[in-house]
Amino acid sequence: MPNITTETFHNGDLNKILETDERLLWSGAPGYGRRFLEVVGHERTILIAALFAIPVMWSSLVLISPDAQLSRKDATWVYGAVTLGLFANSLFLAGQRQYVLSTLAYFVTDKRALICRRGxxxxxxxxxxxxxxxHSATYPYSLIDTRPFPSLQIGTLLSVDQVQPFGWGLSHPGHSILRHRTTSNVTFDYIPDAQDVFELIQSMTGNQV
Structure with a gap:
């Protein structure tokens, strides 16, 4: 979208971010996912798949013949390594998601919607x-059915334009792996008052809900 810009600031002084005639109407942050155990979105799917795969894998141990080329002892080492790998990956995903969502802040003014990401x-x-x-009267703002709170799509960026502090931008493991293939949806993630914010932005564009 041509009306989306990305900027970098040395500090979080809101007065330097907002224009002199700009009024702040709403501020917020993700209402879920900022704690380590608050699993969201596709991260939950990956975790459930791992929890299902591990016992299935270990249950196949009894099917290995004692005279097989890969002995049960060898398989135990392999299964143990895979289990540790899946466990470590789950911890990594949770840490990445917590890190990203904990550094986000959302703002709506009478002119635009802002996502601030410290990194x-x-x-x-x-x-x-x-x-x-x-704010655009032609952009298709939409509520996304995410749990436990909805998310609000406020814009679309080309993936190459996504802000990337220290290798991580606005995306986190709770998002779909296909979400940023060509474009990146800019969203207020997991906000309890998503419907109210949606209506507020629509009123700023002249589109009443």
Missing amino acids: WNWRFGVRLYVVSCK
């Missing part, structure tokens, strides 16, 4: 990355 740059300096989505 390190490649020099390990802390920066504030801001995605600015100007």
Whole structure:
């Protein structure tokens, strides 16, 4: 979208981010997923698949013949390594999701919707990355049925334009792996008052719900 910009700031002074004649109407943050055990979206699917695969894998141990080329002892080592790998991957996904969602803040003004993301740059300096989505009467704003709270789509970026502090941008393991193949949806993730914010943005564009 041509009305979306990304900027980088050295500090989180909101007065420097907003224009002089811009009014702040709403602010918020993800209402779920900011804690380590608050699993969301596709991360939950991956976790359930791992929890199902591990016992199925170990149950096949009794099917290995004592005179097989791969002995039960060898299989135990392999199964153990796979189990540890799946466990480590689950911890990594949870940590990445918690890190991303814990550094997000959302704002709606009378001119645009903003996502602020604090993170390190490649020099390990802390920066504030801001995605600015100007209100548009033609953009198809939509509520996304995510659990436990809905998400609100406020814009679309080309994937190459997604802010990338320290290798991670706005995406996290709770999003679909296909979400950022060509474009990246810009969303307020898991906000309890998503319907109210949706109606607020629609009123700013002149489109009443």
